[in-house]
Every structure is written in structure tokens, then in C-alpha cells.
Amino acid sequence: MPLVYPLLLSAALFGIGVYGVLARRNAVLMLLGVELMLNAANLNLVAFDSWLADKVHGGQVLTLFTIAVAAAEIGLGLAIVLALFRAAKTIDVDDLEPTRPVGDS
């Protein structure tokens, strides 16, 4: 399989992820955008690993590592969103005043 297909898919995923982070106002959906970007990177790693025919499969190992980190990160991110929701009764980022400490109403 030529390298360009996974790379195109990866670029598309990354673009969707960027769009999600920039355009969505819902904090959970923004986190999903971040995950999409991470997984686009993972896809690149795997594609290059296979294309380079790496003996030690460094790309796949690094991908597993990234998935673990991403899992931890999304757990932490969702916890923050939950705390935000408890404090501000909303997770719409436009309704959150960046200059004022949350909960100080």
C-alpha cells in the first residue's frame, strides 16, 4: 500500500481535530478534537513504521505509548470538565469568563 493513503487519512483526521478544537464551544467536544489530532499522529507513526520496515518497530511501540498517555490525558481532561461543570453549571467555553476565577460569581 502506498504511503500516501494513510498520510492523507491522517491529515484529514488532524484537520477535523483542529476544526473541532477551534470551532466547538462544548468542552467535551473540544477534548474529542484533541483526541482526533493525537490519533492522526498515531496513524502517521504506524504508517511510517510499516513503510520503513523497522526491525524493532519503534513506531508501533511509540504509538502504544502515546495511546496510554492519551488515555491518561483524556481522563484528566474529562475530570477538569466535570469540575468546571460543577462550578459554573455550564461547559460552554463562551460562557466562561476567562478573566474571572470560576465559581467567584
Next chain:
Amino acid sequence: MTQRWMYVAITAAMGLAAAIVVWPYLGDDTGTTTVWVEGGQLLGVGLSTHLDSLAASMVLLVSGVALLVQIYSTAYLADDPRYRSYALLIILFLLAMIAVVVADDLFVLLIGWEVMGLCSYFLISHEWEKEPARAGAVKAYLITRFADLGLLIGIFVIGASYGTFRISEVVAQSPHNATPIALLLLLAVVGKSAQFPLHTWLPDAMPGPMPVSALIHAATMVAAGVYLVARLYPVFLASATALTVMALIACITMLMAALFALTGSDLKRILAWSTVSQLAYMFAAMSVGGREAGIDHLLSHGAFKALLFLAAGCIMYAIGSTSLSAMGGLRRSMPWTFAATTIGLAALAGIPPTSGFFSKDDILAAARQSASGQYVGTEWVASTVFVVSLITAFVTAAYAARVWFKVFFGLGKEARDAPRAMTVPLVVLAAVTIALSFGKQVHWEIGVLTSAITVVAIALAWWVHRGALTTPAVLRRALRKELGLDIVYGKWIPVVFNKASAATLVVDADAVDAYPRATAFASDASSRLLDRFQSKNSQTYATVLSIGVVAFTVLVAVWS
């Protein structure tokens, strides 16, 4: 009482100290310059004095008149509630005047000059409960301050042209820029010495106490202008324009002021106009090269005009008014005042053997000499000065005689002569008036001519006094109003200023304010524009950032 004599003692001590210092310099025409504090690199203004015969005689005149005025005031202002400030201001004035007289550094002179003006202001408004005193003080201050700008700028021009602010060094150099410097100094001098067209403040300064008028507005401060011209005489001599202007101003002033004095109805105001006229004589002398004559007249005038003002004070003390109509027949009841005033008026009219005769004689001789082309100045100017001086001598004799007849002759009034503290200064000044004429030369033709003129003038004044002759009513009315020259200052200048300030306001609102308003608009618009980017929305920031990254990457990819 003791406190009042304390001020006399202070003035006497100062006068005596000054006299001892300056005495050896009398008759020393070259003079001695002493530098007390060397000028710094930055300014070049130091503290230095220059003493010569001229300065020494001025110091003696000023200290002497100030001392006599202090003695006189102990009786004249015996019941004054503000005697302390009055006496101290006179002492301050004395110090300032001495500073002007002995200063070699022009800035020291300027300081003394301004302090004199300040003392004049305070002393004119000594009785500030009265409206004319306040108005007169403000007027005097405004006019002289305006004129002093000429001195300040003139000093700057001198510093720029000669590279020094020391009078002795300026005079020693060959003159540069003489005309602008002389004209600027002339402005200051015209203001201080109340010459046309800045003459109107002096008669209005008369609500001040009589001794103040005698000291400041007759004998010393107003003569400081003449003194300044004498000190910087080489600069004036180098400029024919300035000399011509000075001569014309002097001619206009002397005749006009003498005519005002002739028709005046208030003794003090007559004396004020007479002072203006006599100061013009000094300037006339200066303008035709008669420096010595001008200075002689300054000294003799200082003595006899102080005498006349103090005598007028005695009369006012006795009858409580300075109006001529309230006086008459005082020669019997006030013998001392009568005798002293007679000598003073004789000196004013130029009757020998008083000093006024000799100094006026010198001035006329200088004018004639200059008119025949023997000395500085244009001939026609000198001829004009000569003729106008003769006419003014006639008018002067006439008004002096008129005052004499009106005050001391005619119907008698009951009055008592002033106390001794007031009459003794009169006697001293009368003695000085005569003593100053000792050893003077007479130019016989001119002396005979002026004497004849004086006799005719006195005779005419006698006929007018007896009612045998009347002056035309139109002329009298015009002169009574003093030709309405004050209208120029009182009405036209405010109108011009109001118009100018209204125009300035329009320009300010329409032209100048447009720039700040446009600036405000521009900054407001640009801040609105920039506000779009400062949305506090991190997603917008991130969007712009990613667009930038993409654009940058594309650019790099395309170009490489």
C-alpha cells in the same frame, strides 16, 4: 514714635555708609570696576560693581533724598497704621536703586530695576483703601513691566552681540548692533521715565503718599531711565536712529507735559506732569550729546523736584487738599514752605542763581552746539530740540509762576506751617538746590535768552492770574483732558485685545482643536479595530494562530 525714628536711623546708617564708600569717586570719570563674585561658565553673570563720578553722585542723591523722605514721613505719616511696611519699602527701594546705580552686571541692574518697580507699585497703593491708589498702582506696574521687556530683551541682545553682560566691558568695546540694542533699551527707559507714549502712568501714580512721590516718582526711580542711558551712552551714540527717536520722544513729551502742567488744577498732578517734562529735558540733552548736561539736570531736578513734592506735602498737611482752588494766600501762614517752594519753583523755571538755571542752560548749549554740526546727532533734530526746549522753558516758567501765584498769593487762608520734621528737609533741599549751582559755567547768550523768556512767561502768568488775560477755552478744555491719550490705553487696547482673543478663540476651536479631535477619533477607531483581535476568546486566538501556521508553511513550501 521711637519706632519711626528707628527707620530714619537705619536709612541714615545706610546712606552714610554708601556716602563714605562713594565719596572718593566723585570727580573720577574713568571709574573703578570691582568684581565681587566671578560669573560662572554657564551664565557669565557675576556680581560686580562699577563706581565713577556719575554713580557716586547718584548714590549721594538717592541716599540723601531717601533720608530726608524718611525724616519727613515721621511727621507726615504720623498716624499711619501701616507705617512699618511703608518705611521698610522705602529702605528696600533705596537698596534697589543703589543696586541699579552701582551695578556693572546688567542682570544685577535688571534685578534692581524690577525691585524698584515693585516698591513703586506697593508704595503707590499704600493707601489701598482708595480706588485711585489701586488703579494707579496697577497701571504703573503694567506699563513699566511692559517697557521692562525691552530691557530684558536688550540685555539678551547685548549678551549675544558683545559676549558679555558687564557694562564696563560693553562700553569698552566698539559698538555692534547698536540700533536694535539702543531702541530696546529706549523702550525700557521710556516706560520707566514716563516718556511719551508710555507717560500716562506717572500722573496716575500720584495717589501714593506725598513723600513717595517725592522720592520715587520725582527724584530717583523715574530718573533711572536717564541714568541707564548715561551708563550705556556709547551704545546710544553709535546709533543715529536711536538718538533721533529719543530726541523726538523728548520733544513731544516735554512740551506736551508742560502744557498739561500749565492747565492742571491739582497741585500734585501738576508736579507729576512737570516731572515728566523735566525728564524729557534730560533725554533731550542725551540725544544731542549732552551727557554731562543731562546728568547735571538729573541731579538738580532730583533736588528741586523732591523739594517741590515735599513742599506740596506740607501744603496738603496744612489744608488737607491738593486742589489749587483750595489754596491761596499761604505765604504768610506758611513762611518756611513758602520760602522753600519759591526756591524750588525758581529752579524749575530756570531763574538764576538756582541749579535749574545752569543745568537747563547746559542742555540748551549742548543742543545748539549739536545743531551747528559740532557734535553727534542730526542737525535738524538738534535744532528741533533747541527750539522745543526754548518753548518748553517758556511754558515751564509760566506754570511755575501760575502755581506760585495761585498757592501763595490772592485771598488768604488760615493755615499753620507743617511741623519741623517736615520743614527741615525742605530747607536742606532748598540749600542743595542752590549749592548745586556753585562753580557752574554760563553760556551768556543762551542765559540771557532764557532769562528773557522766563521774565515774559512770568509776566504773562501774572496777567492771567489777575484776570487780565484768559487762555482760549477750547485749548484749555483739551489740555484739561490731557488730550485724551489715556483713551488709547483705557479703551482701544482692551478692544484690540478682546478682538484678538476672540479671533484666537475661533482659530483655536476650528484649527488647533481639529488636531486633538482627529487624534482622538483616530485612536478610537484604531482601538475598535484592534479590539476585534483582543477578544479574550482563546479559541479565536488559536484559530488565528493555526491559520498563521498554515499560511506560513504554505509560503515556505511554495517558495522553497
